[in-house]
Amino acid sequence: MAFVTDKSGFVPAVAPRSRDKAAPARRKSRRLHLGTFGYGLPLLIIFFVFWEIAPRLGWLSPLFFPPLSEVLTAWYAMLLDGTLSANIGISLQRAFIGFALALVVAIPLGFLMGRYSTFEKVSDLLVQTLRNTSQFALLPVFILLLGIGEASKIAITFYSSIFFLLINTIAGVKSVDPLLLKAARSMGTSDLDLFRKVILPASIPHIVAGARLAVKSSIFAVIGAEMLAAKSGLGYLIQNSQLMMETADMYAGILTMTFIGLIVNYLLVWFERWATGWKSPSESSPH
Amino acid sequence: MDRITVTDVHKTFQLKPGQFVTIDGQPSDSVTVLDGVDLTIRKGEFITLVGPSGSGKSVLLDIIGGLTQATRGTVEIDGKVITKPDPKTGYVFQQYALFPWRTALANIEYALEVRGATKRERTDKARYFLSLFGLSGFEDRFPNQLSGGMQQRVAIARALAADPEVLLMDEPFAALDAQTREILQSELLRIWEKINTTVVFVTHSIDEAIYLADRIVVMTARPGRVKEIIDIDLPRPRDGDIRSSTEFNGHRGRVWEALRDEVNKAQKDWALSPAYAA
Numbered sequence: 001m002a003f004v005t006d007k008s009g010f011v012p013a014v015a016p017r018s019r020d021k022a023a024p025a026r027r028k029s030r031r032l033h034l035g036t037f038g039y040g041l042p043l044l045i046i047f048f049v050f051w052e053i054a055p056r057l058g059w060l061s062p063l064f065f066p067p068l069s070e071v072l073t074a075w076y077a078m079l080l081d082g083t084l085s086a087n088i089g090i091s092l093q094r095a096f097i098g099f100a101l102a103l104v105v106a107i108p109l110g111f112l113m114g115r116y117s118t119f120e121k122v123s124d125l126l127v128q129t130l131r132n133t134s135q136f137a138l139l140p141v142f143i144l145l146l147g148i149g150e151a152s153k154i155a156i157t158f159y160s161s162i163f164f165l166l167i168n169t170i171a172g173v174k175s176v177d178p179l180l181l182k183a184a185r186s187m188g189t190s191d192l193d194l195f196r197k198v199i200l201p202a203s204i205p206h207i208v209a210g211a212r213l214a215v216k217s218s219i220f221a222v223i224g225a226e227m228l229a230a231k232s233g234l235g236y237l238i239q240n241s242q243l244m245m246e247t248a249d250m251y252a253g254i255l256t257m258t259f260i261g262l263i264v265n266y267l268l269v270w271f272e273r274w275a276t277g278w279k280s281p282s283e284s285s286p287h
Numbered sequence: 288m289d290r291i292t293v294t295d296v297h298k299t300f301q302l303k304p305g306q307f308v309t310i311d312g313q314p315s316d317s318v319t320v321l322d323g324v325d326l327t328i329r330k331g332e333f334i335t336l337v338g339p340s341g342s343g344k345s346v347l348l349d350i351i352g353g354l355t356q357a358t359r360g361t362v363e364i365d366g367k368v369i370t371k372p373d374p375k376t377g378y379v380f381q382q383y384a385l386f387p388w389r390t391a392l393a394n395i396e397y398a399l400e401v402r403g404a405t406k407r408e409r410t411d412k413a414r415y416f417l418s419l420f421g422l423s424g425f426e427d428r429f430p431n432q433l434s435g436g437m438q439q440r441v442a443i444a445r446a447l448a449a450d451p452e453v454l455l456m457d458e459p460f461a462a463l464d465a466q467t468r469e470i471l472q473s474e475l476l477r478i479w480e481k482i483n484t485t486v487v488f489v490t491h492s493i494d495e496a497i498y499l500a501d502r503i504v505v506m507t508a509r510p511g512r513v514k515e516i517i518d519i520d521l522p523r524p525r526d527g528d529i530r531s532s533t534e535f536n537g538h539r540g541r542v543w544e545a546l547r548d549e550v551n552k553a554q555k556d557w558a559l560s561p562a563y564a565a
């Protein structure tokens with residue numbers, strides 16, 4: 001599974017699997033996926049080996065590029081003294097709260113904008129304007145309004161994730177098969193049930209695809225915000241280590257970020273597969 | 288006893304601003320699809336509706352189902368004027384319209400869920416209707432794990448699970464292959480004879496119309512009216528062999544006779560208004 005790059009265009013992200021893929025094809029693609037991993041591994045190992053020996057042989061300044069083993073030692077020390085877990089905890093908390101708030105706002109708003117064209121016509125221009133304003137450009141505003149504390153960090157993660165969710169929810173609502181709506185109405189479905197039982201489940205693949213982008217965006221934003229204005233968190237750790245010229249700690253922080261990114265991405269891929277299991281012809285039931 | 292009364296139903300579709308069609312050489316910004324349909328359907332009757340493309344068969348079905356409003360005229364079911372989907376009515380579509388995120392069982396349960404049935408009642412009933420269509424063992428399959436014929440069986444089971452007094456079917460077997468089609472026709476008759484609900488069934492196939500119906504309603508070319516109603520007095524229960532009988536052949540001739548001029552008219556109509564087809 002390739003990592004989805006953050007899309008900044010207007011095109012909403014769509015769940016990557018098509019519904020008519022046959023089961024044998026999926027098994028084959030999973031084997032292929034492991035194969036790709038195997039092919040890619042040597043280059044990654046060469047990269048790490050280079051990182052280890054280049055500073056030792058004087059090709060790179062050990063002051064700016066400490067060998068990988070020193071970075072890992074620094075990482076282990078921070079793990080033992082609790083620095084790492086405390087900073088990971090605070091960063092993820094900020095990212096998650098912002099994302100969760102965005103979810104709560106974006107889904108109902110996306111439903112309204114996707115379903116009622118008047119509502120969309122009225123609000124679309126404002127949404128497009130806000131969504132094309134950099135969250136980092138707004139950080140000073142958030143700090144002015146909300147202070148230097150947690151609220152301004154949560155605001156920036158909220159801002160970074162809401163538009164991915166909103167745009168995808170709108171696209172999801174609009175893509176619901178009109179025939180399903182007609183069928184639901186023919187069975188006497190109320191308006192509320194139409195949202196809950198038809199439009200929401202039909203939009204889930206779009207919403208989950210948006211959530212993947214939103215979570216990544218939220219994590220990236222919290223790192224940036226912590227570098228600019230914070231006294232805790234992984235971003236602060238990275239930035240502060242650089243200022244103190246503790247470069248091994250700095251790289252340890254960066255590597256930690258990378259691994260968190262990888263883990264979160266795989267969790268989301270797994271969640272996406274679980275939530276949209278009905279789209280694949282596998283035997284297993286997702287519920 | 289009359290179950291459905293259609294009185295002077297008209298339906299005109301207004302086109303979007305700036306759009307025009309050419310009707311009888313004149314530009315127009317609206318299309319009249321139904322032009323005074325009168326029809327009375329008795330309780331427990333099996334009616335098939337045939338007519339050329341554009342004769343408004345599906346629109347008439349939507350109006351009876353309360354999914355579309357007539358521009359003029361009324362539809363009554365058991366004396367009640369229909370303005371919105373009635374809980375007494377079940378609807379089956381050509382493209383199945385199953386919810387792809389629900390299993391076969393959960394799809395049938397949906398019809399009972401929105402009517403507020405208890406979980407136990409829903410499951411029991413959904414299982415019963417699956418077994419009625421020979422789909423026991425497929426409860427947990429999602430629609431895209433089922434063949435077209437099986438999906439349509441689930442869709443019919445879903446419509447029947449709510450005990451409808453009227454079952455509206457819009458070319459339900461048109462997307463299926465010929466063999467599956469004949470099998471499902473027989474299955475539908477077998478189940479209909481058991482539950483005796485009133486059925487209004489739209490089809491393009493004359494054979495299908497004759498095989499299923501008590502009466503065939505032949506519609507005119509657009510704008511649609513009832514051209515002729517043909518009684519099909521073939522004995523029931525009917526089996527597939529009846530299609531090769533002399534009586535069946537006689538009906539085939541009569542239906543085609545009624546339909547031929549309308550089909551020709553419809554073809555000229557479409558040829559004259561390319562703007563509408565585009």
